[in-house]
Amino acid sequence: MSEHHQEHHILSIKTAGTVLGLLLALTALTVAVSRIDLGFMNVAVALTLATTKSLLVITYFMHMKYESRFFRIIVFICFLILAVFIGMTFFDVAYRHGG
Amino acid sequence: MENTNAVKSFYEDSGSSRTGIMSWLFTTDHKRIGLMYMYVLLAMFVVGVCLGLAIRLELIAPGKTIMEAQTYNAVFTLHGVIMIFIVVIPSIPAAFGNMILPIQLGAEDVSFPRLNLLSWWLYITGTVMALFSLFTGQGAPDTGWTFYVPFSEFTTTNVSVAVIAVFILGFSSILTGINFITTIHRLRAPGITWTKMPLFAWSLYATGWIQVLATPVLGITVLLIFVERVLGVGLFDPNKGGDPILYQHLFWIYSHPAVYIMILPAMGVVSDIIPVFARKNIFGYKTIAVSSLMIAFAGSLVWAHHMFTSGMSDTAVLIFSLLTFVVAIPSAIKVFNWTATLYKGSITLEPPLLYSLGFIFLFSVGGLTGLILGSAGTDIHVHDTYFVVSHFHYVIFGGTGFGLFAAMHYWLPKMYGRMYNKKVAKIAFAVLFVGFNLLYMPLFVIGLQGMPRRYYDYLPQYQTGHMISTFGSWILALGLIIMFVNLYKGYTKGPKIGRNPWGGSTLEWQTMSPPPLLNFDREPDTSRRPYDFKGVTPDE
Amino acid sequence: MSEIHKDYTGAKLGMWLFLFTEVLLFGGLFVLYSTYLYKYPQDFHTGGKQLDVFIGTLNTVVLLLSSFFVALGITYIQRGEKKLAIRYTLLTIIMAFGFLINKSIEWSAKFHHGIYPNSEHLLEMPHGEQIFFGLYFVMTGLHGIHVIIGAVVMGVMVWLMKKDNINKDDFVKLENAGLYWHLVDLIWIFLFPLFYLVL
Known part of the structure; x- marks a missing residue:
């Protein structure tokens, strides 16, 4: 981790847009799935989708991919x-x- | 030693245009901030000691001795809150971590000097608020330092202000942790690799992670008490469907790791002191460093051993009891390593070593009695008795307290450039040690016999134990007075010292005493390993 | 480059450590949520039905958009396009206000129906629902406070960009502010299904 000053990666607008699209799609999916009664699986599915969304945010928006x-x-x-x-x-x- | 009068010490050179008291209150110099922490926390320590003496005096005989029952409840609450949150948790990291860590790493300051100052101001704000809670509202808090629900939600005393004070103190502790972790990662001088870092720095690194990851849970817990008191949401109120035991979970998720925030830095101090006075490389450098991290991690998995009698599930009792034994392993590793370092060393019994040896003995007693409490079967018998009180005083006072005293005898000559009277320091240690054991040893006995903690009154059969204990508290107080007066006299009028009075080999002993504003008057030699004493001679 | 003595990695490390404390601050509440969901699954279901899924979804979209805008703001300042960077940071603040307005509409509707902490109506409900709404107010309330703080921080960032204190070569402040804002979004990503969609 003690790397020297390296070039900062600049997130391209295209990537950011794609990520946003994915996030919105996953949100729609979360709402849709919640309408189907899967019993306790509903919570599991909702949390899996939320985790996927947050991984997207952390990886791209929060630049974790480039750290x-x-x-x-x-x-x-x-x-x-x-x-x-x-x-x-x-x-x-x-x-x-x-x- | 050549004369270095040309370079000003950090007392003469504040690094800003401010002068007088302002150059201290708004300084970003880690040494000044560390000293300010020390002054405030020692002052609060004196307050805490006085409250403790009052408790002991009240308990010298059954029935009322010097105060009413309600006053007694407030006094032991304050004693706990002040000692835990204001004195012991910040003690070694905030005071000596700030003073010494950057110098040990060969850095000019911590990573975020202004954040460091903010952290000190938050500490002061929290302290003032805690004191404020005594004199405002309807009486001082009477819940004990644990603020257990449901009582803390409904008592009319001034709990709301006290919990906000604890929240602010927690925030201060978090900022210190963030600062130390970042400093250790980013500001080590070239040559100071991870495995050449002094063990004190390693212990602060492990402590920093606990501060960052556990303290926020305390933050939300005390905030919830505040919210419950103001809004009555009912998250812990059985009448509204809440579960009071969950409060205990949240509270101990922080407060057990907090024990390691208190003890790890003291272990670091001892690991730095022992090799110097045994003139021998530390035994098992890597195991001590790694065991700090292991303690930090395993210490986060044992919180519910404080709750064996709370009514939680038997499964949880079993698992948490088992894990508690696991966390004893890295602590024991350290004790073995210290002993092995002393073995066949050429030992000089200087005051810092004496206090460190006191630490090892008292901490071991505290640690071993901890196993009796951590084992689910025996805990049922001694839970909430004076056995517990004695156990955690051995760990926290005997451990962290003596670790702090050792640090004060070891590093403060560096900070003030003067030496105290070593003979008096040794006498103070003897008095302290005798007083300490006289105070707490009888409490083990009456605890085993069934004397409950926090009680105002007791059956006559426990009186002998209480009497001996109270008598011990006076000897202990005498020892503290001798020690503090000696240190004060030494640091104001004692003989001046050179760079390296103890013959230490870590970087802080290469700079002048007291150090200059940016810590080093000449480039430090970072090629030496931290406990390699070949060719290092004391420079009195 | 070499003239800047600032430690970017250090500043980011410090910020991430601070974010961890935020995660665990909310973490304490998630401990409570999960155990109470386990204890009262049926009541949480009925409680969730009483929340407005539309407003919840709308606020999710608003926060996701705001996160996108922050990311764009950082991209533009790195490219030296200050005007655009300021514009997108301002858009983030507008989104924050949108979120808060939605939230206040939602909360006042609840108050109007007699549902607020310690209200008589709430005390008549089953225990599990009381806990559900208790958690709802505490968790979304704490999150709302973070949105307000985030908006203020973004305001300061706009000011610093205008003063040219944040620029093409020195933008770690905006990056760290962005990290904070993304975290606020992240927490909402979990709050949304746990309260509005719980089944």
Whole structure:
């Protein structure tokens, strides 16, 4: 990560436009899918789509594609820790009252 | 040593046009900011100690001794809030991290000097608000430093102001963490590679990550208390469908890692001091560095061991108990490494080493009793008794406190350019050590016998333990007075010192004492490894 | 180039670390959301039905557009087209206001129906719905505060660009402000399905 001053990558307007198009399409898809009753799968699908959208935002709009690997690792760690906090709380919540 | 009068120290050269007190309050120099942190937190430490002495005095006999029950509740709450959030959490990182870290890295300052100043101002704002909460509203907060719901939502005392103060203090801590991580990544001098970085810097790096990733959870938790009190949303209120145990989860998701924010920097201090006074390379440099990171990570997975009796699920009790034992491993690795460093070293028992040895002993007692608490079966018996109180005082006061004292004896001569009376410092240590154990050891015993914590009154059978403990608190206070007076006298009137009074080999000992504004009056030699003492001689 | 002593990577690293703190600040609330969704799935479903999907979707589109505009603003300042950069940053601020206006319409409709924290009507609802609306107000409220802060930051960026403090060679401030704005968008990307589309 201790690279020397490198050329800043400039996000092209075409790429930005494509990403925006994808984001809007995924939003439409999220709304459409929510109209179909899939039971608990609805939440899973909605979260998968939201995660895809946020990956697009992070990768292109937030320039993560053009950053060094170190940045990608720490972003991963941040979300990993959040997942751990939520997941481990479920060791309690999901098994309360003797299951 | 050649005379370096030509270069001004950072006291004479403020780097700005401001003079007098303003050149301190609005400085962006990391050394001045570090010193300002230290002055404020030591002042608050004195306040906290006085509150602690008052608690001990009240408990010398059953029934009312010097204060009413409600006052007692407020006093132990304040003692906790001040000691945890205002003294111990910022102590070593904010004071000594700021003073020493950039010099150890061979940098001129931290990455974001203005952010550093903002962080100090937030710290002051939070401190003032915490004090403000005492004298306004309907009485001082009486919830304990944990602010447990539902009581904290409904008590009429001034909890709202206190939790906002904690939020602001947390923000200050976050900014310090961001600054240190960035500084360590970006401002290491050429030649100071990751594996040539002093272990104090490594410990601050691990601490910084905890500050960044865990503190925001505390932020939202205390904000939620505020929101509950003002709007009554009901997220933790069983009457509205809320679950109070989730508050405890959120609170400990931060507050357990916070224990590592407190202890890791102290471990870093000790790791830097021991090799210098054993004249020997540190044993297992890499394992100590990596175990800091392991503690930081594993420490984020054990929070619910504070909640074994809260009514959470048995599955969670089992898992969190197991993980608690895992986090003991990297801590033990460090203790073994320090001991192994001392083995066959040529030891000189100077005050900094003495305080470090005190740290190792007291921290070990605290750590091992922690295993009794972390084990789900035994915890049921000692939960919320004085056993817990004694355990965390051994860790936090015996650990971080003594680590802070060690740092004050080790690095402050560098910052003031003068030496204290070493003999008196050793006497102070002896008094402190005796007083400390006399104060807290009996609490283990009465805790095991069933004396609950935070109680105003108690059964006569516990009186002997309480009496010995209160007596110990006076000896401890005497030790603190001797130590502080000695340091004060030393740093104002003591004999001047050269660059390297202890014969240390890290970069801060290559510059003059006190250092100049931009830290180095001549290019530091970064070729030496941090604990390689070959050819390094003390320069008194 | 070599005359600029600023540490771009350092500045960005600092900003990302700050973004992590924001993620975990909201993270505490996501811990609550997930556990309460697990506890009251049916009530969350009925609660979600009472929110206006149209306004929610509209606000999602508004924020996605604003993110796009910020990205364009940064592209233009890097290319040295200051006027366009300012124009797109201003558009971002307008989008922020649009979002807030929508939000206030939505909230006042809720208030009008007697749904606000601790209201009598809310207290009569099932526990799960009370929690749902409690989380709804706290999470979208905190997000709204971030939108306001973001808009103010963007305003400062416009001013700095006009003063030429931010320019073709020194634009890390705008980049960091952009990162903050994208994060605000990112959080909404999750809030939207969790509240408006929960089934």
